[in-house]
Amino acid sequence: MGMDDRELELLSAYLDGALDESERQALEARLAHDAPLQRELDLLRETKQLIGALPTLRAPRNLTITQRTQQRRQQPLVLSPWISSLSAVAAAFMLIAGFVLLNRAPAPQSFEGTVAQTAVGMNVTPETALRAAPSVAVAPSATQAILQAEESGSAESAQASAPEASADEAMANNDQAAGAAAPMPTLLPAPSAELPYDLIAPAAPDSEDGSGEVDQGQEREMMQSVVPSEAPGASAALGAIAATASAATPPVAQQQSDAFVAPTATALATLPPTASPAPSPTLTSTAVPAEVPTLAPVAAHETGNDSGGIVLLIAGALLLLVALVTTVLRRRRIA
Amino acid sequence: MPGIPDDESTLITRAKRGSVDAFNTLVLRYQDAAFTVAYRLMGDSAGAADTAQDAMIVAYRKLSTFRGGNFRAWLLRIVTNRCYDELRRTQRRPTVSLSGSADEDAPEPLELPDPDGTPEEQALSNELQRAIQDCINALNVDQRLVLVLCDVEGMSYEEIAEQSGNQLGTVKSRLSRARASVRDCLQAVRELLPSQFRLREES
Numbered sequence: 001m002g003m004d005d006r007e008l009e010l011l012s013a014y015l016d017g018a019l020d021e022s023e024r025q026a027l028e029a030r031l032a033h034d035a036p037l038q039r040e041l042d043l044l045r046e047t048k049q050l051i052g053a054l055p056t057l058r059a060p061r062n063l064t065i066t067q068r069t070q071q072r073r074q075q076p077l078v079l080s081p082w083i084s085s086l087s088a089v090a091a092a093f094m095l096i097a098g099f100v101l102l103n104r105a106p107a108p109q110s111f112e113g114t115v116a117q118t119a120v121g122m123n124v125t126p127e128t129a130l131r132a133a134p135s136v137a138v139a140p141s142a143t144q145a146i147l148q149a150e151e152s153g154s155a156e157s158a159q160a161s162a163p164e165a166s167a168d169e170a171m172a173n174n175d176q177a178a179g180a181a182a183p184m185p186t187l188l189p190a191p192s193a194e195l196p197y198d199l200i201a202p203a204a205p206d207s208e209d210g211s212g213e214v215d216q217g218q219e220r221e222m223m224q225s226v227v228p229s230e231a232p233g234a235s236a237a238l239g240a241i242a243a244t245a246s247a248a249t250p251p252v253a254q255q256q257s258d259a260f261v262a263p264t265a266t267a268l269a270t271l272p273p274t275a276s277p278a279p280s281p282t283l284t285s286t287a288v289p290a291e292v293p294t295l296a297p298v299a300a301h302e303t304g305n306d307s308g309g310i311v312l313l314i315a316g317a318l319l320l321l322v323a324l325v326t327t328v329l330r331r332r333r334i335a
Numbered sequence: 336m337p338g339i340p341d342d343e344s345t346l347i348t349r350a351k352r353g354s355v356d357a358f359n360t361l362v363l364r365y366q367d368a369a370f371t372v373a374y375r376l377m378g379d380s381a382g383a384a385d386t387a388q389d390a391m392i393v394a395y396r397k398l399s400t401f402r403g404g405n406f407r408a409w410l411l412r413i414v415t416n417r418c419y420d421e422l423r424r425t426q427r428r429p430t431v432s433l434s435g436s437a438d439e440d441a442p443e444p445l446e447l448p449d450p451d452g453t454p455e456e457q458a459l460s461n462e463l464q465r466a467i468q469d470c471i472n473a474l475n476v477d478q479r480l481v482l483v484l485c486d487v488e489g490m491s492y493e494e495i496a497e498q499s500g501n502q503l504g505t506v507k508s509r510l511s512r513a514r515a516s517v518r519d520c521l522q523a524v525r526e527l528l529p530s531q532f533r534l535r536e537e538s
Contacts, residue, residue, distance in 0.1 A: 003510070005444045005508065005512070008509040008511045008512070009507050009508050011511070011513075012373055012507070012511035012514055013492075013507055013511070016485070016491075016492065016510075018492050018507070043514070044514050044518060046529075047514050047517050047518040047521065048486050049512060050459070050463075050467055050521070050528075050529075051467060051471070051482065051486040051487060051517065052486050052487065052489075053458075054375065054459065054464060054467060054468070054487065055446040055447060055458070055459070055464070056367055056368060056371045056446075056447045057367065057368075057370055057371045057374055057444040057445065057446060057447060058367055058444065058445040058446070058447050059366040059367050059370035059384065059387070060370070060380055060381075060384050060444060061390045062361065062362075062363065062366065063362055063366040063369060063370065063384070063387050064359040064366075064391070065355060065359065065362065065388075065391050065392050065395055066355065066357065067355055106385070153376055247384075249512045264470050305430060329394055
């Protein structure tokens with residue numbers, strides 16, 4: 001059909017009576033002595049009529065809603081894949097950290113200095129973990145910030161000798177938790193570190209409605225947009241905090257514990273839809289601020305490590321349970 | 336558009352106050368129209384029913400945003416938006432091939448008897464309906480939307496532009512290309528077409 005797009009548009013608009021008066025007259029004049037053009041128009045008209053003649057169909061079932069289906073739609077926040085993934089990530093992290101803490105408890109005295117410093121990052125964790133645990137939903141930013149702050153803790157222990165410690169991916173962070181476990185902080189990536197990263201990745205980019213916003217406005221429902229849209233900003237802010245924490249050396253403890261507590265704030269804040277995007281990093285921090293400046297004796301940590309480790313393990317197990325339960329419930333709901 | 340039945344605004348008011356029953360009365364009234372537009376867009380019966388059902392739930396929740404006017408149009412608009420989103424979503428993560436008819440085993444949706452049908456209006460054979468629908472399915476999502484809104488729903492260019500968030504020019508060109516594609520596509524099943532359509536093509 002050797003027509004160009006413009007001509008096609010003209011004919012199509014003519015069919016719908018969408019040409020203005022001068023365009024219409026010009027086209028009609030051409031149609032009068034242009035048989036091929038007239039035939040194109042007829043074919044297009046018949047196409048339009050055929051489509052228009054398609055019958056109304058009978059709905060194969062009633063589309064009525066029930067109180068229940070109507071409420072089911074309001075659950076996605078709790079049952080969203082986010083919750084499962086993040087719980088799983090957090091659980092993995094806590095379980096690893098818990099094991100690390102427990103195994104590390106009888107630390108060799110000769111490595112006291114290193115260990116104590118390494119411990120800074122680790123010791124704060126149980127406190128935060130405890131806080132994060134009850135609030136079932138661990139926000140993306142929370143996990144990320146925990147991981148990041150974790151990194152800054154280890155980076156600090158490695159100090160100038162290991163600048164590569166500031167790797168920017170969550171993947172690299174987790175194995176530093178493992179690295180911190182060893183008396184000597186080695187920063188080699190462990191294979192297990194990939195697990196949390198993989199879990200974060202699919203959940204992060206766009207949950208369901210991401211594409212919906214494409215180019216249509218008002219009538220789209222915005223149900224799921226709350227959590228995802230906030231997360232990037234929040235985690236960026238936390239990232240910045242974590243970054244400053246690793247930059248400054250002496251007052252690290254205070255800043256770090258801030259960084260650690262902050263994620264909890266977002267975890268709680270992200271849950272209700274009305275959450276404000278910016279987490280306040282200035283939460284009261286009771287998280288072991290005193291330990292850093294004086295390379296505290298290892299003995300002081302041991303009891304803390306034990307109970308902290310156990311608490312972490314329990315919290316991790318609970319989160320794992322949350323991940324499982326939400327996954328199962330979601331599957332059921334879909335099915 | 337048919338005049339709004341007297342009790343419709345009463346039903347809407349009750350539904351807005353939370354009456355699921357009142358809302359369902361409205362759903363029953365428009366569910367065939369809703370399913371039809373969903374089916375024309377999605378080309379698959381099960382998917383269309385699910386998406387239309389989803390849209391009803393969305394509509395119930397958004398009822399407070401309905402500010403009067405044509406309830407049917409408002410409802411169908413939610414349905415089409417929902418279908419469009421769904422199509423975009425499955426297009427990004429295709430589970431089934433989009434080309435070709437969705438599922439050969441799926442039962443063909445049933446046609447409603449047309450109360451206004453005059454004897455001269457030759458009903459399309461099931462085969463031809465299927466062929467036209469297949470041709471629509473072969474369009475890309477954006478062309479499909481415009482075509483269905485215009486030639487199935489009978490909306491004006493302005494209404495389509497407003498609903499789809501596109502420029503008038505975009506609507507025009509998409510529509511013309513969609514129609515041309517369907518026209519060409521239908522030539523493959525020429526023998527099903529009404530005779531005058533065939534003759535003109537062959538002449």
